[in-house]
Amino acid sequence: MAAKPKPKEKAPTGRVNSPKQLEALRAAIVARKNPKKPCIALCVGTGCLAYGCVDILQAFKNEITKQKLENSVDVRGTGCPGFCERGALLTIYPQGVFYQRVRIEDVPEIVNETIVKGRVISRLLYQDPNTKQHYEKEADVPFYSRQMRLLLDANSKIDPTSIEDYIGIGGYSALAKVLFQIKPEQVIDKVKKSGLRGRGGGGFPTGNKWQSTRDAEGDIKYVICNCDEGDPGAFMDRSLMEGNPHSVLEGMIIGAYAIGSHEGYVYIRHEYPMAVENVMMAIKQAESKGLLGTNILGSGFHFKLKVSRGGGAFVCGESTALMASLEGKVGEPRAKYVHTSEKGLYNRPSNLNNVETWANIPHIMLKGADWFSGIGTMTSKGTKIFSLVGKVNNTGLIEVPMGMKLRDIVFGIGGGIRDGKKFKAVQTGGPSGGFIPESHLDIAVDFDELTRVGSMMGSGAMIVTDENTCMVDMAKYFVNFLQEESCGKCLPCREGLKRMIQILTDITDGKGRDEDIELLERLAATLKDASLCALGQTAANPVLTTIRYFRDEYEAHIKEHRCPAGVCKPLITYSIINEKCPGCGKCVEPCPTKAITFVAKKQPVILDQEKCIKCGTCYDICNLKAVAIK
Amino acid sequence: MNKLVNLTIDGRKLQGEEGQTVLEVARDNGIDIPTLCYHEEIEPYGACRLCLVEVTKNNRSRLVTSCLYPIEEGLVVKTATERVISNRKMLMELLLARCQGVKVIEDMARKLGVDKPSFKPEYWEKNECILCGLCTRACAEVVGTSAISLVNRGVNREVAAPFLETAEDCIGCGSCVYICPTKCIKMEENGDTRTIVNWKATFKMQKCQKCGKNFAPVKQLEYFRKKLNLPEGFFDVCPDCR
Ligand SMILES: Cc1cc2nc3c(=O)[nH]c(=O)nc-3n(C[C@H](O)[C@H](O)[C@H](O)COP(=O)(O)O)c2cc1C
Numbered sequence: 100m101a102a103k104p105k106p107k108e109k110a111p112t113g114r115v116n117s118p119k120q121l122e123a124l125r126a127a128i129v130a131r132k133n134p135k136k137p138c139i140a141l142c143v144g145t146g147c148l149a150y151g152c153v154d155i156l157q158a159f160k161n162e163i164t165k166q167k168l169e170n171s172v173d174v175r176g177t178g179c180p181g182f183c184e185r186g187a188l189l190t191i192y193p194q195g196v197f198y199q200r201v202r203i204e205d206v207p208e209i210v211n212e213t214i215v216k217g218r219v220i221s222r223l224l225y226q227d228p229n230t231k232q233h234y235e236k237e238a239d240v241p242f243y244s245r246q247m248r249l250l251l252d253a254n255s256k257i258d259p260t261s262i263e264d265y266i267g268i269g270g271y272s273a274l275a276k277v278l279f280q281i282k283p284e285q286v287i288d289k290v291k292k293s294g295l296r297g298r299g300g301g302g303f304p305t306g307n308k309w310q311s312t313r314d315a316e317g318d319i320k321y322v323i324c325n326c327d328e329g330d331p332g333a334f335m336d337r338s339l340m341e342g343n344p345h346s347v348l349e350g351m352i353i354g355a356y357a358i359g360s361h362e363g364y365v366y367i368r369h370e371y372p373m374a375v376e377n378v379m380m381a382i383k384q385a386e387s388k389g390l391l392g393t394n395i396l397g398s399g400f401h402f403k404l405k406v407s408r409g410g411g412a413f414v415c416g417e418s419t420a421l422m423a424s425l426e427g428k429v430g431e432p433r434a435k436y437v438h439t440s441e442k443g444l445y446n447r448p449s450n451l452n453n454v455e456t457w458a459n460i461p462h463i464m465l466k467g468a469d470w471f472s473g474i475g476t477m478t479s480k481g482t483k484i485f486s487l488v489g490k491v492n493n494t495g496l497i498e499v500p501m502g503m504k505l506r507d508i509v510f511g512i513g514g515g516i517r518d519g520k521k522f523k524a525v526q527t528g529g530p531s532g533g534f535i536p537e538s539h540l541d542i543a544v545d546f547d548e549l550t551r552v553g554s555m556m557g558s559g560a561m562i563v564t565d566e567n568t569c570m571v572d573m574a575k576y577f578v579n580f581l582q583e584e585s586c587g588k589c590l591p592c593r594e595g596l597k598r599m600i601q602i603l604t605d606i607t608d609g610k611g612r613d614e615d616i617e618l619l620e621r622l623a624a625t626l627k628d629a630s631l632c633a634l635g636q637t638a639a640n641p642v643l644t645t646i647r648y649f650r651d652e653y654e655a656h657i658k659e660h661r662c663p664a665g666v667c668k669p670l671i672t673y674s675i676i677n678e679k680c681p682g683c684g685k686c687v688e689p690c691p692t693k694a695i696t697f698v699a700k701k702q703p704v705i706l707d708q709e710k711c712i713k714c715g716t717c718y719d720i721c722n723l724k725a726v727a728i729k
Numbered sequence: 730m731n732k733l734v735n736l737t738i739d740g741r742k743l744q745g746e747e748g749q750t751v752l753e754v755a756r757d758n759g760i761d762i763p764t765l766c767y768h769e770e771i772e773p774y775g776a777c778r779l780c781l782v783e784v785t786k787n788n789r790s791r792l793v794t795s796c797l798y799p800i801e802e803g804l805v806v807k808t809a810t811e812r813v814i815s816n817r818k819m820l821m822e823l824l825l826a827r828c829q830g831v832k833v834i835e836d837m838a839r840k841l842g843v844d845k846p847s848f849k850p851e852y853w854e855k856n857e858c859i860l861c862g863l864c865t866r867a868c869a870e871v872v873g874t875s876a877i878s879l880v881n882r883g884v885n886r887e888v889a890a891p892f893l894e895t896a897e898d899c900i901g902c903g904s905c906v907y908i909c910p911t912k913c914i915k916m917e918e919n920g921d922t923r924t925i926v927n928w929k930a931t932f933k934m935q936k937c938q939k940c941g942k943n944f945a946p947v948k949q950l951e952y953f954r955k956k957l958n959l960p961e962g963f964f965d966v967c968p969d970c971r
Pocket residue numbers: 296297298299300301302303305325326327328329330413414415416417418419451452453454456457632633634
């Protein structure tokens with residue numbers, strides 16, 4: 100017997116009142132899209148703003164209009180695909196041609212050649228700096244081909260300001276499934292079973308946290324998203340919030356349902372104007388579609404979400420400081436012996452998760468806990484987004500499965516060290532992360548392995564350093580950052596970091612004492628044991644790991660008054676290697692203190708040590724390597 | 730009465746009431762734990778970290794601040810393990826390096842076996858304030874005035890009146906002077922005026938209409954009279970003569 104055809108649900112124009120209506124809406128959105136229609140997708144994320152991407156986008160629109168192609172070509176501004184250093188970034192669909200370093204002058208040529216004639220402009224393709232090979236498709240570029248972009252992939256596929264785009268790629272179907280087919284307890288079980296751990300730094304099991312907040316006594320409970328992201332150089336949360344805000348909202352609504360919360364906050368640093376704008380817009384859109392607010396999708400569940408802008412202090416990312424700041428108080432941490440899941444915001448049970456943690460939730464709900472726990476290592480599941488910066492050839496935002504070898508990240512995705520120099524160490528986890536040396540490059544990157552070698556996952560910042568980096572100087576740099584960001588409430592962090600900086604400065608000035616290494620270690624132990632919050636507790640990692648792996652550099656500074664990397668100014672001298680200098684005089688003019696004197700052609704120049712301020716200008720200028728650093 | 734909780738501190742089996750902290754139970758039983766930012770009348774704050782103790786639960790031990798840690802059934806606390814002591818000593822070194830010449834700190838350091846900081850003498854400082862926040866908390870919690878607060882972040886932290894001017898809300902009660910562990914808040918009385926030097930605030934004193942003593946700032950008496958809804962003229966005579 101033939102099945103009776105079901106009556107077709109009409110796509111709603113306003114509120115979506117049932118999962119069926121959501122599917123109808125999605126079908127209508129997908130039907131409107133012609134997969135063969137060319138689309139120019141240009142990243143308009145914060146990273147690309149500096150390259151004038153907003154003007155470039157407009158130029159494309161103008162050019163398309165000029166050529167009367169409006170009906171046959173789409174132009175779309177998208178979120179960040181991660182390869183920011185190569186911006187502006189452009190993908191042309193459906194072929195997937197990937198152009199990088201696009202400038203406004205290139206616009207007419209791209210339209211004429213690639214869109215109209217279907218020819219690829221090889222000048223705009225990515226070229227591997229090592230192999231000189233060109234790559235046509237984004238997916239083939241080594242920077243991308245080794246990644247697993249569960250969360251970031253959608254960034255370049257959708258317009259973050261369009262809820263239709265998100266729904267078109269399956270958005271909010273996880274929410275519909277959860278609200279109508281899964282009980283709150285089962286949602287929590289699923290998250291537990293998936294093995295998801297918080298991406299904000301601590302790696303706390305997300306399911307357990309949800310469970311405690313659900314179990315805590317109280318009628319009013321809060322769900323909060325941490326988008327403070329105060330690490331210098333980190334921008335994973337920004338890029339998710341800017342590029343795919345609905346995925347974060349969907350995760351939060353699911354979490355609220357599981358926990359039994361009806362009120363939530365997105366705490367977002369105010370230096371992220373585009374992220375603030377996009378998430379506010381996303382909230383409005385979701386509300387008008389009935390996906391947020393009262394009676395979500397006709398399920399009877401309601402959840403209200405507000406945006407709160409943080410003042411920007413690094414410590415405000417710490418959970419208790421964040422909640423104090425949300426309450427309008429000074430953003431200072433307090434002891435967490437009573438967990439925030441019991442007494443958090445306004446002393447009510449509160450569940451705080453990081454942006455990336457939330458964004459994982461819809462995927463887990465749709466594809467299942469087993470699928471998720473199939474990715475990664477024994478103790479760390481799923482993928483992790485890192486911002487890979489420093490002395491590697493390819494820098495940017497990357498997403499890889501947990502457990503990828505550190506070496507594959509630095510040398511595979513990162514393409515190795517710039518200018519053929521030697522790798523020295525990679526710092527992971529943000530300013531209070533540790534430095535990992537060559538000998539540990541083969542560790543599988545996950546929460547526990549990073550901790551084992553003295554560093555941490557932290558937020559996911561990765562800074563690669565090369566042979567020209569002084570490790571004592573590096574440690575000093577980060578301790579200084581942390582000292583400036585310490586709230587000053589507790590004694591070990593406030594006073595301890597101050598002393599640590601004094602000792603490190605002495606060492607890099609050649610005034611270190613023999614006992615200073617041991618004193619640094621004792622100070623570090625107290626910072627770790629006695630500080631009130633994790634800022635102070637982890638602040639000594641840069642010092643401890645550099646002592647652990649690069650003790651010889653500390654000793655060279657202290658005992659021999661020598662900086663092996665040639666970085667610490669008081670310990671180095673610049674000199675002319677007479678045999679190598681042909682007296683070209685190229686360095687004479689640029690020297691800011693006129694310390695170099697031209698003698699005659701074919702005779703070496705003379706460098707006056709008295710006048711030299713060790714700025715290194717001559718060293719950088721001399722192509723013949725006739726300037727030596729000692 | 731609250732539920733009783735059993736715990737062990739330094740090998741002694743003790744009982745406390747649910748909701749008490751480890752420090753409270755320890756002190757009730759004559760066990761000494763050093764503190765600098767704690768006072769019975771004021772919410773614990775956890776800034777000086779001297780009250781660190783080692784607690785063991787489910788075979789895992791860790792350091793916690795006893796002034797904040799709520800007691801739990803079966804908790805095992807040790808107040809003077811090697812780890813606790815070495816941390817306390819380092820904290821004392823940090824305090825000594827900040828507060829050269831401050832007697833309370835020097836005495837406490839000596840008691841804990843520290844005679845001088847290991848940091849270079851050229852970096853030692855002569856601050857009197859240890860930033861324990863007792864004065865600001867007393868002002869806010871006990872008096873209810875919040876005339877002073879801890880301002881600035883990190884190493885620049887200090888106690889100050891709003892916008893570093895004179896403390897306009899200060900009523901001259903002197904609670905901060907009394908509570909400061911290092912006695913670094915100076916108060917001067919001169920005839921019928923009282924000045925709290927640190928907050929640049931001067932007050933006219935109320936003269937007792939019976940004994941003639943200048944017994945308290947007029948502003949303070951007015952503040953309490955209004956707060957407690959007392960009749961006008963209530964404080965014309967001092968408490969001793971009433
Ligand atoms: C100094 C400091 C800064 C922090 N900054 C952030 C931050 O910017 N974003 C974040 O998600 N977590 C941050 N954390 C971690 C949070 O305290 C908290 O653990 C996290 O938001 C919980 O979310 P998760 O379980 O999803 O990781 C910070 C912690 C400390 C100690």
